[in-house]
Amino acid sequence: MKKTSLIKKFEVLEKEFHEISNSIIQPHIVSNQKKYKILLKKYRKLEGVVNIYEKYKKKLTALQEANYILKNDSDPEMKEIAYLEKNQILEDLSDIEKKSDDLLFYNTYPTGIENIEDDHRNAIVELRSGTGGDEACLFVEDILRMYIMYFKQVGWKYKIIHAQKGGIQGYKEIILDVSGKEGVYGNLKFESGVHRVQRIPKTESQGRVHTSAITVAVLPEIKDIEMKINISDIKKDTFRSSGSGGQHVNKTESAVRLTHIPTKITVECQEERSQHKNFEKAMNVLRSRIYQNEKEKRFKERSIKRKSLVSTGDRSVKIRTYNYPKGRITDHRIHKSIYDLVGFMNGNIQEMINLLKLSENK
Template sequence: MFDKLQSDYLRFLELEAALLDPALTSDVARLTAMAKERSALAKVALPYGRYLELGKQIAEAESLCAAEPDFEMRSYAEAELQSLRTRHNEQGETLRDLIYDKQAGVDRPGLIVEIRAGAGGDEAALFARDLREMYQRFADQMHWTFEPLEMVTTELGGFREVSFSITGEGAYRYLQFESGGHRVQRVPVTETQGRIHTSAATVAILPEPEEVEIVIRTEDLQVDVMRAGGPGGQHQNKTESGVRITHLPSGIVVNCRDERSQHKNKAKAMRILRSRLYDQVEEKARSERAEARRTLIGSGDRSQRIRTYNFPQNRVTDHRIGLTMHNLDRVMQGELAPLTTALIDHDRREQLGEV
């Protein structure tokens, strides 16, 4: 499992030595590139170096125990050996976590969440609003940055569509498995007979790429302006600050009209477009990996039902791992960590061959 880390570690040591060469200061571009590569490798190289060092100390301690004739000294050496083995195992677990994070791409700084109301009419749109509020509360609890991007509202205050970005350490790690179909069972506010209805919404998690990862050519874009403000919006039909961007090669269309500034709307639309294009690339890679390992956590397909929220029973069930919790009220208040952590742990065990 650690074979790839060995090559990364050797490359890290090579860069460490090269960066000490005074002659390198005359080549700023090369110096910058090497320093950036070293910084990226350090995330795994330094922990791997500690793992190797502990392995050497264990070998030395084993030799000392075997050669020590004095009982008291040997007992002391054996206790030290046990401590070293414990630390070595713990460092190995740290490395496994790093390998998983690297494979899963969970070290990304941010993501875009898109929620769309599904079957259920107004109730589905209200549920989409509830999901948006749930994720916002979770972001607040985790001290992440939450930024609204686009929304299409209904007369009852629900969302036909809503998108927002969440940025912060660990944001993608915790939310990576939220893509899919979310089903709600409850008595709608529009129901006069007290009957329980079933509605649905779909969630898409789009990791925000770095600009260098997705190159968008200007000639591939068609940019149209439109009236700002959605249905019933305060500034409806007053200004042409809304923006529609069409990416011609892929056919992806992004509308953004929340801001009064055309420049801000265009910037938001480009962020969403960049994430959707990146998601296409990632989706292909995810499909190939899923086909190879038949993941139990779910492919993230937006048509796949992943979770049910049953309000009368105060129950939330994640169908991918068979987890049921009777604290739906707290989950809707943003206490998502126990649920998302269970999904992460399951996927980690599967990817590392522990399931």
Template sequence: MEEKLQQVKERFEEVQTAMSDPAVYDDPDRYTELTKEHAELKELVEDYDQWVDIKNQIEGNTELIEEGDDPEITEIAREEIEELKPRLEKLEEEIKYKLIPKDPDDSKNVIVEVRSGTGGDEAAIFAGDLFDMYRRYADKMGWKLNVMTLSESEKGGFKEIIFGLEGDEVYSKMKYESGVHRVQRVPETESQGRVHTSAATVAVLPEAEEVDVEVNTSDLRIDTFRASGAGGQHVNKTDSAIRITHEPSGVVVECQEERSQHQNKEKAMKMLRTKLYDAKVEEQRKERAAERKSQVSTGDRSAKIRTYNFPQSRLTDHRINLTLYNLEDIMKGDIDEVIEALRVEDNLEKLNAIMEQ
């Protein structure tokens, strides 16, 4: 750990030197980048300096005890060591977690895609239940939810629903939800009372800003069509719905939830940038996954991550073998305990990987 901290301190000093270079002032983007890095490193360097100071005090007192020239001084040295050791251990734990690199996407808003999977009508109903769970969770977190596009199922729920979440640190909380969610329960349509297994998929994408990905308008094909979902009197009367095709990649997005064509186009462009940004970082995710065999994956959306067993009121997250028996509360949006457990496990894995380097 000390070697890692020394590297951090050296980088901090490099950044300080670079910031004092007059040429940097002529490059506002570079100066902003250095200022941000300086702020991120400063707290860790201060902790490191404090750690070195406490460590030196302990070593100094240990030498006094070993010399043993004066019993009174020896006793004071022992008392100081007993006081300093817990402080050192606490500081070490704090430093370890600060060494974990911050996910640059954690502060971003997200676009969430929920789709029914295997299980027919019951899968669509479950997709609707998942959307309702996230809607309630967003309310508790004070986030803003915007539905972008949806396809309703005849028996209830959704074949697909795509929505945005805006607020503080949204991706840092929601990123662990990507994957296959499986439900085990007796469907309302089942007369024999048999438990069925169905599934829905969830994809959580960090929302891309214009600076994250460049979209050339000449690469886009924009089509308008009449909205077919909810939306009021304009439905099926005006061509307000928008479909955008990014021809180089083949990515297609559409939005029909707003009343005006302009608003739908704005939302569709946001979805398109996010899709392209997600594709851009997918290779990086694969590289990270290859380097670190993570249980708490945020990239593999085909993996079965969780089971919701209604007869037993049980939720099991298969990535960390977490089992809870408060499914009713969880479906009402009380998913903090699950997300926090996943976050802690993810940080432990990252920390172990850093310590092994």
């Protein structure tokens, strides 16, 4: 990482540290225990970063002094001391810079890149049709129903953020905000990937089994207090909703499309009648996608081979097959089959999740 880029990142976090230092002593923050705990946790993490930045700045000042002596001092002995000191300073700076790359990432995205630290969070669940046309759209609806039945079993709540209907039936895409007791993301993260279905479509007249696929992406929900997005980096478009909501929705441009310019990530929300509410929901999804994008990018940059592929969140990985003729669900990551397709599609998925958890923790 270049020094100018590193210093700029340090400066941003240093400024945030001082802002949080002032915030956590304010009465309205102290009285809000949830907010106070989040800010205090962030304060403690940033405190370590600021201390390292102070050390880094001192080393840079010492380097300037050593360079000045080497350039301007006529005493050979002083030059030799400065030369040795400069080499040591350069080694120290290099060491700090190598460590700072990960350190700055962990503190810019507060829970770091290890999924386990996100397990307590609520989740954003995105379902999209893949290969298979109308049959894939129908399967999105089936999987959506499966998850809703599961949410009822475990006592979680969900809200539809965005929905795009299929050509005939089902959904091309649907995005949910899922909340509940701690562990929502910790359970649902195992659902990320390609879900494949093998069955006879309703439109198939000759009884042939077809294979279709959908993708599921589960993202940890990131609050605005934890990750700030510059408004100047966001392009906002409004349009008339094509979803439910009656005449009111169609008469007003209540739907919102947000594009994060640096990453080109785009989010749409049209489920609320209020443009303001749609904006808030879209921002919530945008934060989660940017956070997930940074995590995945970090894995690639560092070339870390995961201990397990169970919860990578990689949408291109085929994770599960739902075979209707044989009444079987097979999870390919752990080579486990359950022969109760009807029960599974009615939300009885906890057994599979528990097995995936065991595999992840081995």
